[in-house]
Amino acid sequence: MEDLEPFAGAPEDTREAIMKATYRALCEHGYAGLTISRIAEDFEKSKSLLYHHYDSKDELLLDFLSFMLGKFQRDVPGSEEDPASDRLDAVLEESLTHEGGLELLRAMTELRAQAAHDERFREHFMEHDRVFREGIVGILEAGIESGDFRDVDVEQVADFVFAALSGGMNQRATADPGPKTASLAELRWYVENRLRTD
């Protein structure tokens, strides 16, 4: 569900350069060990530029989260012309078994946990969850339109599928990092029996 290999190319502008440095520092030091100083170590331009843009570490991290969400919305994998069942299966498989991207998953888990006691982070993750659920709703609606899927309550199904995926990703980030093949098999049973018309 997350873009698991961000910042592969050279940054296009200053903001993207700051975001790339933030990402690297977050993966290396974790939320607790992160400071603007440490982000600056990975940032080729001046440290004062970072302080000029951001008053605090949390303000920078909230901007990082918005940037990542925007990036995800632009870079959705696959094509809308692919069959809905293939698109949905790609989301399930990518979320639960992707071997790479564990560092990003762990960093996002730490940032998400800030929402437990920080309203600004909670507002971001409300929006984050809405965007991801809407992505699943879009696939479900396309499948119903094409006749591949039954005419289910798409909001309800999307809420459940997203809960199962985010639980699996959270478990990989914080306990056993191995692929969630058992959960993937059951989720595929659910899609087959709940959604598929054939």
Next chain:
Amino acid sequence: MEDLEPFAGAPEDTREAIMKATYRALCEHGYAGLTISRIAEDFEKSKSLLYHHYDSKDELLLDFLSFMLGKFQRDVPGSEEDPASDRLDAVLEESLTHEGGLELLRAMTELRAQAAHDERFREHFMEHDRVFREGIVGILEAGIESGDFRDVDVEQVADFVFAALSGGMNQRATADPGPKTASLAELRWYVENRLRTD
């Protein structure tokens, strides 16, 4: 899945008194704002006693997590004599729609996120997840034994159900705190169609 109203009675011994003070301080200040000093404010006995038992805040929190897991294992709600389908449904409903216990859910989410960059916390949550999955496996096995449930792969089904529940709880702790009634309805569809023999 968590014991949502812990420490209702008076503490039975010093360790339980420390755990109760830790719980209160964690709910009030969150992980980042927590210090042994703040825990001591809620602890009737001396602060030096706390430092005597624990070298650091994390050591105390790891002991708190073990204590809570042991408490959960002792205080499983319901009776093993209840029908397996009722026991499973109680777990689903309690996990996804319980109105109380949001503070504990948030505190546990923050502690769990420490596992992203701390091996000791990761080891605890590996064990935590194992215990919760085994709890679900026990209910599934009882249901198969009694003929209420089909002879499914219990480990696989338990992994999936637990992922869906933990994802829903994580979302409540960090985004929309409302009951996950949509996810609960789909999970009930899954149990009805995947497990029930009648």
